[in-house]
Amino acid sequence: MSRARPTPPPTADHDGFATQLLAWFDLHGRHDLPWQHPRSPYRVWLSEIMLQQTQVATVIAYFQRFVDGLPDLPALAAAPQEQVLALWSGLGYYARARNLHAAARACVERHGGELPRDLEALVALPGIGRSTAAAILSQAWGDRHAILDGNVKRVLARYHGVEGWPGAPKVEKRLWAFAEAHVADPALPDARMADYTQAQMDLGATLCTRSKPTCLLCPLRGACAAHRDGLTDSLPTPRPGKTLPRREAQLLWLEDAQGRILLQQRPSTGVWASLWTLPQADDATLAREWLATHADPDYDAGEALPSIAHAFSHFRLDLHPRRWRAVALRERVGDNGDLRWVPRTQLTALGIPAPIRKLLESSDATPADHD
DNA sequence: AAGTCGGGGTC
DNA sequence: GACCCAGACTT
Structure with missing residues (x-):
């Protein structure tokens, strides 16, 4: 020894x-x-x-x-x-x-x-x-x-x-x-x-x-x-506590006239690596810029959906979805690179994070008539 | 040794 | 909300 x-x-x-x-x-x-x-x-x-x-x-x-x-x-x-x-x-x-x-x-x-x-x-x-x-x-x-x-x-x-x-x-x-x-x-x-x-x-x-x-x-x-x-309640010793940081992100939910959803594949590293999610922006200003660059509808015309709180092991994420229907993308954008129009029936064939899948499946396939 | 990586169950 | 769970990997 x-x-x-x-x-x-x-x-x-x-x-x-x-x-x-x-x-x-x-x-x-x-x-x-x-x-x-x-x-x-x-x-x-x-x-x-x-x-x-x-x-x-x-x-x-x-x-x-x-x-x-x-x-x-x-x-x-x-x-x-x-x-x-x-x-x-x-x-x-x-x-x-x-x-x-x-x-x-x-x-x-x-x-x-x-x-x-x-x-x-x-x-x-x-x-x-x-x-x-x-x-x-x-x-x-x-x-x-x-x-x-x-x-x-x-x-x-x-x-x-x-x-x-x-x-x-x-x-x-x-x-x-x-x-x-x-x-x-x-x-x-x-x-x-x-x-x-x-x-x-x-x-x-x-x-x-x-x-x-x-x-x-x-x-x-x-x-x-x-x-x-009499130590069964105190053993094993719990992990030292740590407060988790909080992050926020905007989700852009775009559907075209056929009801297909625009998904984006995430990078091969980091959280949800290589999975398909809705296009995401760090704040509302960047979300407006993304929409102006890629599509035609007015940002404020989108329907603001309830926020989603999602907890990871090392941070908390508050997602703020906004939805536009019957959207057309600008020329040279979409179905290229990491963006793809996906029919609802094809969602099961893709790797999609649980909160995103839950969001997409919680809503009607047809445009809502309520107001 | 500390940080990164999901999601759900439990209290 | 906090904590945990049939951990491994990177830095």
Whole structure:
């Protein structure tokens, strides 16, 4: 060792953690998730990517739609990016979709069209980190690897009484050490690695929840430090607070005489990268200039629609939509570059951010006669 | 170590 | 409103 550890190494590793957990899983775990039947490396991989920072209930419908359209790795690799983003549309964190796509193509080029059964090779693929790679290997093949996702962090922080925000590298390193120690327990059979990985996540998702954990039914309560010390409400330590900045933007909703909507593809970097949205301006003055440059109607003739408040992880965005109907674009503008007239029936084929799609679908296809 | 990247569920 | 969630990536 290059340096002395300030904290003692995990010693409470072979204490029945895995044994108790597996016994509970057999009776009370989730055995009917879509990616478990059938369970294949491709389906496990896809589910793990979709489940990054996203809850199971949200993922299920997206997973079904995605595997219906792209049922295996070669199909994903051969698909155009537009289709992949359309299937991901509404799920968020769109870099996951682009990385998934790129990783599939890398597997075709480097691994014979299959997902490699190797931790380092998986981590080398875009979008797959240490925990996701371990989850894939243990669930798809039963290989012996520790995972450390949000569920396991919460379970281990309570079970071992680990204080400090789990996102801090120092705390995360301790949690990894505990996770590895449990996996090294000889009482955990190789044949049960897939169940063991699933069991940890099921416990965290159904009993050891962030608020109001159901300790009465927990198979680990006998050795849980937080339960013993009355710290289940304060562990894991919450993330340090930060106030989010607020931004505003104007949305220009233009429809032509046929009811088609003018959409604009966003740049390949930044928020909503490569997705299709309404043309956007930072303020009303710039919105007026954009309209004067691209189309004929008077700005003030547009219908001001209710504002939309949308929260991102790192800022809040207030969108102010304004709508014009039966618009014609100026010469040399439209259906070129990043602008496209899109019929309403084609909206499902494009990757569109959730609040924009909700706005477009909330309104009548025909011009409103009210006033 | 901090910032970037969505959207929905929960309290 | 604030906080969280089957994280990874960039700087």
